Amino acid sequence: MLELGVYPNAPLVEAVFEIRFSGEPAVECHRDVFFEKVRDKFPKVLVPQVNPGQFPALTPYHFRSVDEKTSLMVAINRFAYSTRSYDGFASFKKQTMHYMAIFGEHFRLRELTRTGLRYVNIIPFSREGSLLPVERYLKIRVEMPAARPSLVSNISFRYVTPTDRGSFTLRLECVTSAEQQEAFLLDFDYTKVSGLNFGQLEEYIDESHAETKLFFENIVTDEYRKFMNGEVVE
Numbered sequence: 001m002l003e004l005g006v007y008p009n010a011p012l013v014e015a016v017f018e019i020r021f022s023g024e025p026a027v028e029c030h031r032d033v034f035f036e037k038v039r040d041k042f043p044k045v046l047v048p049q050v051n052p053g054q055f056p057a058l059t060p061y062h063f064r065s066v067d068e069k070t071s072l073m074v075a076i077n078r079f080a081y082s083t084r085s086y087d088g089f090a091s092f093k094k095q096t097m098h099y100m101a102i103f104g105e106h107f108r109l110r111e112l113t114r115t116g117l118r119y120v121n122i123i124p125f126s127r128e129g130s131l132l133p134v135e136r137y138l139k140i141r142v143e144m145p146a147a148r149p150s151l152v153s154n155i156s157f158r159y160v161t162p163t164d165r166g167s168f169t170l171r172l173e174c175v176t177s178a179e180q181q182e183a184f185l186l187d188f189d190y191t192k193v194s195g196l197n198f199g200q201l202e203e204y205i206d207e208s209h210a211e212t213k214l215f216f217e218n219i220v221t222d223e224y225r226k227f228m229n230g231e232v233v234e
Contacts, residue, residue, distance in 0.1 A: 007228035011121040018080035020114035112196035117208035166192035
């Protein structure tokens with residue numbers, strides 16, 4: 001079984017690992033000191049635009065790499081590492097843990113309120129007439145009452161199931177790119193929300209990845225797996 005995101009034709013477009021914690025004023029007051037520690041890799045600063053009714057301290061800053069493929073999200077109660085250049089879980093985990101360690105040590109984090117690992121996948125497709133070829137790519141069946149045919153021309157749903165101390169969320173939607181190419185958005189989010197400690201982040205990200213990988217491997221069809229492996233699909 002190949003690793004999620006290492007297939008030659010992998011659909012993964014973004015990976016994110018986020019932690020949340022009780023509001024820490026030091027983050028708001030000394031964000032500049034943290035920025036100095038990561039400036040070389042993330043020189044671009046995106047300042048949030050606050051809308052009426054929003055709290056400025058809760059709105060995150062984004063520090064981005066020159067090519068804008070990788071970023072750090074910083075707010076008074078959360079921090080995240082994200083990348084659109086995914087070279088496999090081992091590399092992603094190494095980078096994530098590196099910046100989490102810098103952030104956690106600088107702001108002396110201990111207890112966490114949430115961890116979340118998110119994988120965003122985009123699967124381009126061509127319609128069969130006016131219908132969606134869902135079953136060619138994903139092991140998902142849309143069952144309708146006998147009075148209605150089980151033919152699908154659009155799809156948008158969110159599926160949430162509880163896990164150990166958290167939940168797993170799957171979002172599936174039809175989206176259209178700027179080039180008018182239709183695709184399935186397959187968005188996984190594995191979260192943990194109780195009894196969390198900053199010192200156990202490696203355990204949490206490993207568990208989140210293992211569970212998400214298992215779900216992904218079981219939801220894609222054998223036909224689509226051949227395409228991801230670079231095989232010719234007739």
